[in-house]
Amino acid sequence: MTIKLDYSDCHLKNVLQSINSIALIGASKTQQRPSYFVMKYMQKKGYRVIPINPKYAGDKILGELIYPSLSKCDQHIDMVDIFVSKNQISFITKEAVSNKKRLRISYLWMQLGLIDLDASKIAAEAGITVIMNRCPKIEYSRLSGEISWNGINSEFFTSRRNGLL
Numbered sequence: 017m018t019i020k021l022d023y024s025d026c027h028l029k030n031v032l033q034s035i036n037s038i039a040l041i042g043a044s045k046t047q048q049r050p051s052y053f054v055m056k057y058m059q060k061k062g063y064r065v066i067p068i069n070p071k072y073a074g075d076k077i078l079g080e081l082i083y084p085s086l087s088k089c090d091q092h093i094d095m096v097d098i099f100v101s102k103n104q105i106s107f108i109t110k111e112a113v114s115n116k117k118r119l120r121i122s123y124l125w126m127q128l129g130l131i132d133l134d135a136s137k138i139a140a141e142a143g144i145t146v147i148m149n150r151c152p153k154i155e156y157s158r159l160s161g162e163i164s165w166n167g168i169n170s171e172f173f174t175s176r177r178n179g180l181l
Contacts, residue, residue: 098130
């Protein structure tokens, strides 16, 4: 079995066009965290993003109930987006595989900086397509031609000092 790290634009576009729901593992309620930006952006693009984080289970992020784990989730999930540290990837992958049929998981996406060849092999053997070391927000915006303004024109960050302009 060959593990891919180089994904064609066509492949990434097909993945993003074939999904409707994303389980965001490691979702944060903190607006300054990258996982929050990703969730908000993907929601604005029409995806249902289901936050998974045991720390905030039962609360809500951007209107969505936070589940403690994939095993406790009762929502349809097309893609699992892993937004946690590398040492948790294996556990999350095994949890995704064991819940694949019940949740209808087709894709496992590991965020920037996350590469786990063993976990990728486990998921691929279970019939789950794996993408590593990529961000769905960045790929969506790059493939749609929006990348030049994403993050830059968010009106959240500014180089202006308070009270000067």
